[in-house]
Amino acid sequence: MAPDGHDGLNDPYQEAEGELSMARLALDDGELGHAAQHVATALLHAPDLPAAHELLLARLSLDDFPLAEPLFLGTALARAHLLAARGGLDEALALIGSVQQHEPRGHWADVPWMAGPDLPGKVSPATLCTVIVGLAQALHDPVDEEERPALEPFVQLVRNAAQTYPGEAMLWWAGSMLMRRAGRAQEAVKLAEHSSALEPSLQAAVAAACAYRNLERWTEAEAAMHEALRIEPGNLYVRTDLAELVHRAGRPGEALRWAEEVLDADPRHESAYPTACGMRFEADGDLRHLLDLAAYLAEHPGNTHAYSVLANQSGTRPWLRRPADASEAVINVLFQVLEQEEGVEGGSLRVSAPEPPSAMLAFGRALPGFTLVVEAVPEPDPRLPVPETGFDGPVRSVSQRVWRYEGTGAVPAVAPPGQEAVQAVAVLAEQPWPHLPGAFDQAVRLAATSLDELLGVMVHPPALPFDDLRAWPLWLRQVQAWACLGIAHHRGDQPWASSERRQILVDLAYGPEDWVSEAALLAMIATAWVDRAARQDVAALVGWRFLAAVQASRTRPVTILESLSHLALATPDLEPGVRSLALAMLDDDEEPAP
Known part of the structure; x- marks a missing residue:
């Protein structure tokens, strides 16, 4: 998915109004394709502009916004709003969620149909879970405070979904993932614990552990992670998560032992190997550990965890990530x-x-x-x-x-x-x-x-x-x-x-x-x-x-x-x-x- 072209130098609402003027001229000439492009760009500039939604719903149809690769953000937004107006809320929600994943800072979901408390009841729990988990996985944990207002419609969606489906354990732990990233760790704990009460699961236990971690409640976080291991004792990813949790709790030696236990079972584990390299570098400062991690990353270029660990550890020394300070x-x-x-x-x-x-x-x-x-x-x-x-x-x-x-x-x-x-x-x-x-x-x-x-x-x-x-x-x-x-x-x-x-x-x-x-x-x-x-x-x-x-x-x-x-x-x-x-x-x- 790629953004439509706009420079963002001027007021976004003025930019959007200009696009709508061009769209109306195109409609008067019967050029639906050009009109659709201008409306899509207007939505990109000002996703909540009423005039853009009115023109979209009154004069255009889904056929004017075909699904083509790459799918532009404005086109995806237009399709989502048209689908929502025509009752296709599952697909509409999936589209709006994918746009938010691609550009998390945008206020794409600040629209009336997303705000209704009855929306979750019109969408299947499976779609809700897919959208919520997909968005959560695309976000930092937690996101920066200034970026959180853009997520507010999805925060409210989680709350409304929990009210609508009180017995859907999967939906509650999925909601916990998103709430934690949105900076609402207290709510995330409650959602995860409720999910565990409904149906104990690995996902609910890990969600609770991570929410407690963000609150720096280390005892509860470790207890929840051990509960996850009780459910799946052989899960190496959970063991690596526990190593990282213990490390953040201030016990680096114990943390490294957990990571090395995973490597005993799988010496090149995609999560534990980068984690262990980073911990070893912190322990003794030997550059060899980062060189080993760099070689691993060259062999596994898609391993985002290895990339992140190497970047984070590089930031601890001058020249590994930026020049040393001048001292003249x-x-x-x-x-x-x-x-x-x-x-x-x-x-x-x-x-x-x-x-x-x-x-x-x-x-x-x-x-x-x-x-x-x-x-x-x-x-x-x-x-x-x-x-x-x-x-x-x-x-x-x-x-x-x-x-x-x-x-x-x-x-x-x-x-x-x-x-x-x-x-x-x-x-x-x-x-x-x-x-x-x-x-x-x-x-x-x-x-x-x-x-x-x-x-x-x-x-x-x-x-x-x-x-x-x-x-x-x-x-x-x-x-x-x-x-x-x-x-x-x-x-x-x-x-x-x-x-x-x-x-x-x-x-x-x-x-x-x-x-x-x-x-x-x-x-x-x-x-x-x-x-x-x-x-x-x-x-x-x-x-x-x-x-x-x-x-x-x-x-x-x-x-x-x-x-x-x-x-x-x-x-x-x-x-x-x-x-x-x-x-x-x-x-x-x-x-x-x-």
């Missing part, structure tokens, strides 16, 4: 200036040493009236590439740079990209990646973008899409990360070790000290997550770049060192000694060894 002095000043109530139009800022050019760029975009003055250049010179062999050896030969220095100031060394490339990167940069394998996969959308344009967008970034100027540092880091992830797909047919994409990313990572160095390392790390053949090489490259930063920090500030520590910890097969040093660099209470 100029960024701290940027935030301080923007937090002042009275606007500061300009001035001069002196920094003791060169900071990453990208940090300077973010500062300049947010506060264009300021002048930055660098007082001195400490050793080792951050403007130069990283030493190639040994901390005192010659600098690496770098052929690809995005910055060049004029004295202590950096200027772009590459041309601005075209608007199409800018937009392609900006679309990706507006949100975090789900996890590193997901980032690598999504970046394939940039495979057709030229290398010059991907390099250019890192130093000629898209305009900030948000009103808050404090977002500039993160926005630029997101843009650079996605651009480098795009480079990781450049000439993807070449083997990694001898590829042009590797050489470019290495040049960027080992070039002058900058946020681009971090972005290039991220792209290499994401490659290693999905390409085992690249892991040893990437681990060596990331490890050496991190060690060079540690050594440089002995004599001067290295603003990206903390971020490089997180990148090292995100690297598959990193040498244990390097991993220990990265952990030490992040521990303020421990003095790192040389």
Whole structure:
């Protein structure tokens, strides 16, 4: 099912009235098909507009809204209202429920025929259960508070159905599922318990357990889950649910034992395996558990639970889901200036040493009236590439740079990209990646973008899409990360070790000290997550770049060192000694060894 085209920029009721005007003209010309399209779009803009319903019921028929693939939301709405008016309430309710599943935030069911207390009596209990369960399964548990008003017609439907069918046990536990997701856990408990009293069942017990869980009534929740296991002792899904419940109750060790018991019976269980990987990662922080989960997800791409666990656990560490925070002095000043109530139009800022050019760029975009003055250049010179062999050896030969220095100031060394490339990167940069394998996969959308344009967008970034100027540092880091992830797909047919994409990313990572160095390392790390053949090489490259930063920090500030520590910890097969040093660099209470 796909949404009809509308931009939503104007008042929805005005948009709907405009569509109805077009529909009336089409009807006057006898063009029923065009009229139906306009009415369907009007319903999409304003589902409760009386004029749209009046025109629909008076002038059009089901034949004007054929069931075709893909079925547009407006067409489904129109058919539902026509069916309801003609007594086909089972099919009408199924359609309106499917629309709500597809776009849960829409107020599609705010119509009179859905609100009647007698509606459930005109619909079979089986249809009610199918619609309620289908909608519940499409929703978050629970949905965000601002999204709940759209579900109110279905909440009332559950209440009316319970009054109409007091003896239908299945309908009561189905209603409990929906009520829980709609934020009404207390009602959900009552519905589930009533269902169990009518007819003890696995579904009723699980529904009660989940409702109690949402209320954080852990004792009752566990008792209900054990009741479910009493009914079906061998149900591995329920055992996994119990593991997750115990984990949320604050007993992670016991929770992992429950999950591992399931894996003893089925080592690759579709629910327990992701759950166990997530719990093991929480327990010891070993990246191997997330790598195992990523490999499992690659084998089972349709496993939404594995995807969700990997995404949730990735959110606990910088770079696994979003860049680490910037820590430069100029960024701290940027935030301080923007937090002042009275606007500061300009001035001069002196920094003791060169900071990453990208940090300077973010500062300049947010506060264009300021002048930055660098007082001195400490050793080792951050403007130069990283030493190639040994901390005192010659600098690496770098052929690809995005910055060049004029004295202590950096200027772009590459041309601005075209608007199409800018937009392609900006679309990706507006949100975090789900996890590193997901980032690598999504970046394939940039495979057709030229290398010059991907390099250019890192130093000629898209305009900030948000009103808050404090977002500039993160926005630029997101843009650079996605651009480098795009480079990781450049000439993807070449083997990694001898590829042009590797050489470019290495040049960027080992070039002058900058946020681009971090972005290039991220792209290499994401490659290693999905390409085992690249892991040893990437681990060596990331490890050496991190060690060079540690050594440089002995004599001067290295603003990206903390971020490089997180990148090292995100690297598959990193040498244990390097991993220990990265952990030490992040521990303020421990003095790192040389």
